Amino acid sequence: MPSAESSNSSPVHSDNETTQTAPEIADSAAEKATFSSIGVMKQLCxxxxxxxxxxxTDIQRDAIPWALQGRDVIGLAQTGSGKTVAFALPILQALWDNPSPLFACVMAPTRELAYQISETFEALGSGIGARCAVIVGGMDLISQQIALSKRPHIVVCTPGRLQDHLENTKGFSLRTLKYLxxxxxxxxxxxxxxxxIDQILRVIPRERNTFLFSATMTTKVAKLQRASLSNPVKVEVSTKxxxxxxxxxxxxxxxxxRKDCYLVWxxxxxxxxxxxxxxxxCKEVLRIGLLLRNLGIEAIPLHGQLSMDKRLGALNKFKSGARSVLVATDVASRGLDIPAVDLxxxxxxxxxxxxxxxxxxxxARAGRSGRAISFATQYDVELLxxxxxxxxxxxDEFPSEKDAILLLQERVNEAQRIAMLELKEVQSKQKKGKKRGHGGGAGDDKQISLSEAKKIGRSGKKHRR
Known part of the structure; x- marks a missing residue:
C-alpha cells in the first residue's frame, strides 16, 4: 500500500487507476482549519x-473531505485522535441530504465502545433528528428487536449480535444500507x-460507502480492506x-x-x-478492587464477566466522578473516551x-496532558x-519514597487477607448460583458487583468474629 504523502492522505489504487489529488479544502493549513472550512454543514458545525x-483534529481534517466526496476511506490514527467524529460527521451530513432508515451500520469490537459511538452520533445528530440503535451481546434480544422494528437511521453493533439479528429477526435486513x-x-x-464480518459483507449492498478505521494496519486489516472497500483513500496521521x-x-x-503496596502508595x-x-x-481486577475498598480507596471494577448493565454502570460511575479509580481488564483499553483521566x-x-x-x-486525550505508570517486577523487564x-x-523512573511505601506493608497485608476471603465468598456464591441455574456467562445479569462483594465481605467478617 502506498505510504501517506505530505498531505497525510493518499488514494489507494490498483495499477490501472490514476492517482487523484486530495480535495483543495484539505490543503489548508492545519491551524486555520475549521469544521466549516472542510465542508461540514452549518447544523453539524x-x-x-x-x-x-x-x-x-488531524484525522478529521484529512478524512472528512474525502468522505464528503463519497470516497471509501481507510483511517489510521492513534487512539484518542477523534476517529469517531471523523466518520460520524460525513454520515450525518449524507443522511441530511438523503434521509432513509437503516442508513448506516457501525461495527465495533466491544459493547462499551458501541454505546460510546452511539452517544456521539446522537449528540452530533440531535439537531437533525438522527435516531440510533445499539445492538450488542449481553442485552435483551427482544428489546433490540423492538428497537430495530422502529427502523433507526444508524445501527451501532458488535458483529456477532448483528449477525444473530440478520438471521433471526423477522423483517430486519440492511438492504437500504448506504454506509458501513x-x-x-x-x-x-x-x-x-x-x-x-465476512458473512455480513455477503448480505449487505455492494453499492455503499465503507469506512475502515484502525490504530494499526495489520496484515489482517489489509486483507479486510481489499475485500470490503472500493478504490479507497488512505489517511494516515500517525506512525504504526x-x-x-x-x-x-x-x-x-x-x-x-511489593506490587500491591506500591499501588496503594x-x-x-x-x-x-x-x-x-x-x-x-477478571479475578485480579476483582481482587484489586476489594483490596482498595478495604483501604478506603473508592474503586470500581470493569471486566468481561460482568453483565452489560453492570459494565455500563461502572463506566458511568467513573465518568461522573462517583468513583475515582476504575480497575479494569483490557475491555476498557480500546476506544473509550472518558473525559479527564489523569493517570x-x-x-x-x-x-x-x-x-x-x-x-x-x-x-492525555483531546490535547490534555496525562501520566502513565507501568509496574515492572523482576519478571517484567523484557516486556518493558x-x-x-x-x-x-x-x-523515566517515577520517583518514589521506598521507606514510606514499606510503612504501608502491614496495612496492605491485612487488606490482602480480607480481600482474598471476600473473593472466595464471591466465587462460592457464583458457583452456587450456577448450580441453581442462575449463573451464566459473561452477559449474565446475576453477576456480582463490587458493592455486593463488599456486603458479602462484611457479613463474612461478622461471622469470623
Missing part, C-alpha cells in the same frame, strides 16, 4: 461547537470476528505505534511481592485525581506492545524493554 469541538463503518478494525479481527506528545510515561521497578499520592488501573485477568497504571504490563499503546491512550523499543523512547 453548531453541534460540534456545543460539544466543545472547536477545530478538527468498521471501527478499531485491528481489534475486531484480533477478537476473531473475521468470519462474522505511537503515543501522544502530552503523555508523560514512567515505570516503577520493585520486587513482585501511588493512588494515595495521586489522591483527588482519576485513575484507571489495568490488570490482566493510567499498568498494574500488569501487557504482553503485546500495541495493548500498551491503547491502555495509555485512555489519558519491548514496549520502549516499539514506542521509540525510554521510560
Amino acid at each position: 453548531e453541534a460540534c461547537d456545543k460539544l466543545g469541538f472547536k477545530a478538527p 463503518v468498521m471501527d478499531e478494525a485491528d481489534r475486531l479481527l484480533d477478537m476473531d470476528f473475521g468470519p462474522k 505505534y505511537s503515543t501522544v506528545d502530552k503523555l508523560l510515561q514512567y515505570y516503577m521497578f520493585f520486587p513482585f511481592k 501511588l493512588l494515595n499520592e495521586m489522591a483527588g485525581q482519576t485513575a484507571i488501573v489495568f490488570a490482566r485477568t 493510567v497504571v499498568n498494574y500488569d504490563i501487557p504482553s503485546f506492545s500495541k495493548d500498551y499503546i491503547h491502555r495509555v491512550g485512555r489519558t 524493554q519491548r514496549i520502549e523499543q516499539v514506542i521509540g523512547k525510554k521510560l
Whole structure:
C-alpha cells in the first residue's frame, strides 16, 4: 500500500487507476482549519461547537473531505485522535441530504465502545433528528428487536449480535444500507470476528460507502480492506505505534511481592485525581478492587464477566466522578473516551506492545496532558524493554519514597487477607448460583458487583468474629 504523502492522505489504487489529488479544502493549513472550512454543514458545525469541538483534529481534517466526496476511506490514527467524529460527521451530513432508515451500520469490537459511538452520533445528530440503535451481546434480544422494528437511521453493533439479528429477526435486513463503518478494525479481527464480518459483507449492498478505521494496519486489516472497500483513500496521521506528545510515561521497578503496596502508595499520592488501573485477568481486577475498598480507596471494577448493565454502570460511575479509580481488564483499553483521566497504571504490563499503546491512550486525550505508570517486577523487564523499543523512547523512573511505601506493608497485608476471603465468598456464591441455574456467562445479569462483594465481605467478617 502506498505510504501517506505530505498531505497525510493518499488514494489507494490498483495499477490501472490514476492517482487523484486530495480535495483543495484539505490543503489548508492545519491551524486555520475549521469544521466549516472542510465542508461540514452549518447544523453539524453548531453541534460540534456545543460539544466543545472547536477545530478538527488531524484525522478529521484529512478524512472528512474525502468522505464528503463519497470516497471509501481507510483511517489510521492513534487512539484518542477523534476517529469517531471523523466518520460520524460525513454520515450525518449524507443522511441530511438523503434521509432513509437503516442508513448506516457501525461495527465495533466491544459493547462499551458501541454505546460510546452511539452517544456521539446522537449528540452530533440531535439537531437533525438522527435516531440510533445499539445492538450488542449481553442485552435483551427482544428489546433490540423492538428497537430495530422502529427502523433507526444508524445501527451501532458488535458483529456477532448483528449477525444473530440478520438471521433471526423477522423483517430486519440492511438492504437500504448506504454506509458501513468498521471501527478499531485491528481489534475486531484480533477478537476473531473475521468470519462474522465476512458473512455480513455477503448480505449487505455492494453499492455503499465503507469506512475502515484502525490504530494499526495489520496484515489482517489489509486483507479486510481489499475485500470490503472500493478504490479507497488512505489517511494516515500517525506512525504504526505511537503515543501522544502530552503523555508523560514512567515505570516503577520493585520486587513482585511489593506490587500491591506500591499501588496503594501511588493512588494515595495521586489522591483527588482519576485513575484507571489495568490488570490482566477478571479475578485480579476483582481482587484489586476489594483490596482498595478495604483501604478506603473508592474503586470500581470493569471486566468481561460482568453483565452489560453492570459494565455500563461502572463506566458511568467513573465518568461522573462517583468513583475515582476504575480497575479494569483490557475491555476498557480500546476506544473509550472518558473525559479527564489523569493517570493510567499498568498494574500488569501487557504482553503485546500495541495493548500498551491503547491502555495509555485512555489519558492525555483531546490535547490534555496525562501520566502513565507501568509496574515492572523482576519478571517484567523484557516486556518493558519491548514496549520502549516499539514506542521509540525510554521510560523515566517515577520517583518514589521506598521507606514510606514499606510503612504501608502491614496495612496492605491485612487488606490482602480480607480481600482474598471476600473473593472466595464471591466465587462460592457464583458457583452456587450456577448450580441453581442462575449463573451464566459473561452477559449474565446475576453477576456480582463490587458493592455486593463488599456486603458479602462484611457479613463474612461478622461471622469470623
